[in-house]
Structures are given as structure tokens and as C-alpha cells.
């Protein structure tokens with residue numbers, strides 16, 4: 001089934017920049033799709049449209065099977081920077097999306113523990129962000145995105161700021177996670193290598209204005225470590 005369907009979408013910002021035009025894409029439940037393209041081709045804009053953080057200027061972004069218009073609880077968003085709150089410990093950082101939905105710290109406890117275990121940080125609940133490596137901070141940010149048990153995980157160049165080795169490890173962890181959770185992932189990257197390693201399908205975008213120019217399908221994701 002189709003989770004999200006873009007039909008002839010365009011997006012022009014108030015400054016006159018057209019980020020997307022004639023953009024078509026279906027995202028299928030359970031797949032790991034990469035959006036691959038150079039900086040500025042509109043990849044982040046696509047994620048923001050999926051998340052409802054922006055509205056299309058023209059065309060439609062639809063959730064064909066959805067029962068309501070509120071998709072917030074179904075989406076986990078991981079940004080390029082881990083964007084953790086420095087004054088809060090790891091567990092409280094992971095609590096944030098649940099907290100915004102009115103879930104108390106006590107009621108969130110099981111979810112927090114579960115999410116941290118998934119990313120291999122079960123022992124770091126009480127640590128503070130400054131005590132962690134870049135890769136660990138990114139894991140916290142992934143755990144935070146998973147705390148709502150999203151059906152759809154949106155990742156915007158999540159590993160761009162990490163060194164090669166941390167990046168390799170996280171790639172394999174992400175594959176394992178997706179295999180376990182069976183959630184749908186949309187992964188934005190400008191790395192050909194990463195997109196081929198991670199995803200079952202690559203949607204290639206070209207810039208000015210951003211649109212899909214090729215699709216590479218039937219890839220088998222890398223080894224599940």
C-alpha cells in the first residue's frame with residue numbers, strides 16, 4: 001500500500017525560489033527509499049511536505065490510507081544535527097516528543113527504555129549530551145524519533161556530520177533497526193554510496209527546480225550486522 005503520494009507537486013517560497021516543480025513520488029509502506037541529489041535540489045523540502053511542516057504551492061501530498069489528517073504521531077523526524085537539549089539527560093531528551101503529546105515522564109519510561117535499547121544506548125539514560133560522542137548523540141536523536149513508534153521515519157542527511165567509521169556503524173544499525181521495526185524510511189542524502197548501501201529504492205532528484213529524474217529499484221540493502 002501507498003503511505004504518501006505526491007502528485008505534480010510544486011513548491012515556491014515567498015522569496016520566489018521554486019524548490020520543486022512537477023514532483024511525483026509514491027512512498028510505499030515498509031520500504032526504505034533514498035532521495036538522492038545535490039545540495040539545494042529540494043530534498044529537505046520533500047521531507048517537510050511529508051511531515052506537514054510546509055504546504056505545497058500546487059499539486060497534492062496525500063495519505064491515501066490514512067483515517068485522519070493528523071499524521072504527527074506517525075512520523076519520526078531525524079535532522080542533520082542531533083539537536084539535543086544540552087541541559088537535559090539522554091532519557092529526558094528521548095521523552096520530548098511524548099512530552100509534547102502530554103505523556104508524563106513516568107508513563108513514558110517504558111518507551112524511553114525501549115527506544116534507547118534499540119539504538120544500543122540502554123546504559124546511557126542518565127548521561128548528558130556533552131558526555132557523548134557525535135555518533136552516540138545521533139543515536140539519541142534516532143531513539144527520540146522512535147519514541148512515538150512512528151510508521152514513517154524521515155531522515156535528513158542524518159550522518160553527514162559524523163566521521164566515516166561512526167557513519168558505517170550507524171548505517172548497519174539503521175538497517176537492523178528497520179528490519180526489526182518494519183517502519184517505512186525516507187532517507188535524504190547526497191551520497192550515492194550511502195543511498196545504494198541502505199535503500200531498496202533510490203529516487204534521484206535534479207535541481208532547479210527539484211524533481212525526480214530517475215528511479216533505481218530492486219536494490220537489496222547491505223548486510224544486516
Ligand code: ADP
Nearest residue numbers: 013015017019038039040041042043044045046
Ligand atoms: P536540499 O535539501 O536538497 O539541500 P532544500 O529543500 O533545502 O534542498 O532547498 C531547495 C531550494 O529551496 C534551495 O534553493 C533553497 O535555498 C530553497 N529554500 C529552502 N527552504 C526555503 C525557504 N524557507 N525559503 C526560501 N527558500 C528556501
Ligand code: ADP
Nearest residue numbers: 167168169170171172173193194197198222223
Ligand atoms: P572491504 O571491501 O575490504 O570489506 P570496506 O572498507 O569496504 O572494506 O569495508 C570494511 C567493512 O565495513 C566491511 O565489513 C563492510 O561490510 C563495512 N562497510 C563498508 N561500507 C559500509 C557502509 N556504508 N556502512 C556500513 N558498513 C560498511
